[in-house]
Amino acid sequence: MKAIIVDDEKHVREAIKLLVPWATFGITTILEAADGQEAISAINEMCPELIFTDMMMPVTGGKELLTWIQTHSPTSKTIVISGYDDYPLVRHTMQHGGFDYILKPIDPEQLTNTVGNAVTSWREEDAERKRKAMQNIEMNVIKPVYWDKVFSEFIMHPHTLQKHTSAMQQEFGVKLDELTECQVAVLAVDTLSQAIWRKFAANRELLFFTITNVCNEIVGQGRERFGVAFRSFNRENEIVLLLWQSLQVTPTHTAHIQHVLSTTLRDQCEIGLGGIKKFPLGVTDSYNEARCALRYRNLLEAEAGVHLFRKEQIVIGTEMGWGAHEEPIRLSVLSSQPKQIEAAVMQWMDTVHKQPTITQEQFDRWRQALRVLTSRWGKELVDSTEIELPEDVITLPIDNSGHFSIDLWQEQLTDALIRFSNQIAGYRHKGSHVVYDIAKYIEVNAHRDVSLQEISHHFFMSREYISRKFKQYFNENMTDYISRIRMERAKMLLLNPALRMTQIAEMVGYQDEKYFSKVFKKMYGVSPNEYRKQQA
Structure with missing residues (x-):
């Protein structure tokens, strides 16, 4: 905070500076002025929160200064320190926003209390000013949104x-x-x-x-x-x-x-x-x-x-759709070859260029149909609904001059399909690695019932995709793979004569000893007991 002491007598200004514990009130800057005119210049430049002023001064007196302060610095707190116990002066002080009127000679305790009260009052009012300012800002932000919502509702x-x-x-x-x-x-x-x-x-x-x-x-x-x-x-x-x-x-x-x-x-x-x-x-x-x-x-x-x-x-316009272009574009996406994708898109765009009219309604139908096609391709090729066409191709292709551009759309569509193709290829590559991770997961957990649903949740892939990929890479379904892993472990455990058949069955994931024996015999042609005797 800043304060200014206005008095034509230097010793009075010095006395006030000595009597007030400025640091206690957070006042770090103390200005001085010898008359009202000098004070006006300082207040304009420094904007002090606290003003001390005498009433009787040369050039511009206290009465004129108070009137000026009320108009030009109304948030400041003004304390009058005067040697005149004159009612008209006191009344003028109060009428023009003065905070208090102190008589000379100055009572130190009264001065300190008055300054404390003035500072407290200024801070409370400043907090209220800031609250109202913030409230006004919020209202200015909220009001347009409010009317946007009102009129949007009215339109419908x-x-x-x-x-x-x-x-x-x-x-x-x-x-x-x-x-x-x-x-x-x-x-x-x-x-x-x-x-x-x-x-x-x-x-x-x-x-x-x-x-x-x-x-x-x-x-x-x-x-x-x-x-x-x-x-x-x-x-x-x-x-x-x-x-x-x-x-x-x-x-x-x-x-x-x-x-x-x-x-x-x-x-x-x-x-x-x-x-x-x-x-x-x-x-x-x-x-x-x-x-x-x-x-x-x-x-x-x-x-x-x-x-x-x-x-x-309001006409539907040409019924031209993706039609004959669908399969060439799908094959180009599957190839993962940018040049093939570019060529397939170019063929489609050659047809588009021949259209005398293209409306936004028509464009939206084309891009929506393409979204459906690529979604279906993702499902068919990698059994995933997570792969989508990038958003670039969903917006109108408006060039830098603000015009609809078929050439720009061709660039955007080609780039979007290349990225879509890369996603497909990456997902397929990821799938080949995931299959081996699934096999390791089964081997570690073969001693308990591992369901396809559990594996699906663990690897964030659909059950159908896992089953198909597993069969493709290991040439056997997952159930047979789990049974084979269990039986191979059982053969190792049967070599230990100290393990009972019930223990071995439980250790490889079977709670029923008879069912374990049935599976073992079906796979190897002999029962577990017969196999143990053969290896003895």
């Missing part, structure tokens, strides 16, 4: 907005009962260029905040707010504009928003615009139309723009 369930009538009027100055029409626009954030996503990779929330803030500044301009922008809780990477005024010129507004975003982000942002509907029940239809306008737009069109909803654009 129009009747829910009625319970927020008063809050909406207070926040946006909108009376719901006066609204008759509405219109919805959707901003497709996922079509922004890779350069933008890299720029905001460390803080994607900042990207959404920037776009939403730009939109709200535009729709909130002028004398009346004519809409609100919010981040959708219903779908990822989607910002929604709900508009309720000036709807006939909405395309102009959205084009302006697109222009400002282009200037701000140096990138294009696609916008879908639904039709004008009755408020509030028509908002869902307008929202769905805005989404359709985006999902059925032609991605091959070079320029981004505002896409108006048209019923005729």
Whole structure:
């Protein structure tokens, strides 16, 4: 903490410096000023928490200083030390935020107590100021999220907005009962260029905040707010504009928003615009139309723009699927050869290049079908559902100029399938080593009942995959392998005449001596007793 002593008499300033136990109160810096004007300069520069001042001083006196402090340094605690027991001065002190009024000559005990009380009061008020500041920060963070959730719910369930009538009027100055029409626009954030996503990779929330803030500044301009922008809780990477005024010129507004975003982000942002509907029940239809306008737009069109909803654009389009390309791609993945994968993908892309129109709806069907195919391949080839196609191929291939790029998609798909193929190969390689680990595990635990389920849990692999691999590498099923291990140990134990047959059976994992003998005879053609006699 810092303190300043303002008095035109140097010996008074020195006395105060000597009388107050500054360290006790955590005051480390003590400033001095000979008059009010000098004090104002020091307070402006150093912002002391505690101010001692005389009332009668040249240039600028105590009364003027107190008035200035109340306006420019209101959180400081001011203690007046004066030789005048004058009621008007005392009243002026209290009226202008003075903490206490002490008469000269100074009583050391009174001065110390007053300083202690002033410091305590300042710290309590400072803690409250910080609490309120933090509360305001939290509210500023929470409030946008709250309204995002409210409007996201409203878009899907129009009747829910009625319970927020008063809050909406207070926040946006909108009376719901006066609204008759509405219109919805959707901003497709996922079509922004890779350069933008890299720029905001460390803080994607900042990207959404920037776009939403730009939109709200535009729709909130002028004398009346004519809409609100919010981040959708219903779908990822989607910002929604709900508009309720000036709807006939909405395309102009959205084009302006697109222009400002282009200037701000140096990138294009696609916008879908639904039709004008009755408020509030028509908002869902307008929202769905805005989404359709985006999902059925032609991605091959070079320029981004505002896409108006048209019923005729909602067509499935070409039924071209993976079809004849599925098997060549599957074989290339199984080969683990990057060049074969690249060639198979190129054949598919040659067909894609011939398409006059590619919509996001169509692209999503292609990539979803590919997810299903690769999931099935993983199950068939290594009996694993853990291997998935990398996420790179799941997002729209938008190049650095902000355009949909088939060539970029080809690169992404080729790279993703190569990595997928490597996962398959690695899993198969791992599987060959795991089989031998399983065999060792069985040998160590052959004296007890080892189930396939136990082995599956222990090695984190499916029972079907373990059984198939075990048969492939050892040319016998697991049950026969366990029986053979047990019988080979039994043959060794039978050489010791001191061990009874019951003991040997238990030592190799059989609680029933008769069953042990039956298994032994089936495997070697003689009973355990006969084998023991032959070896004697």
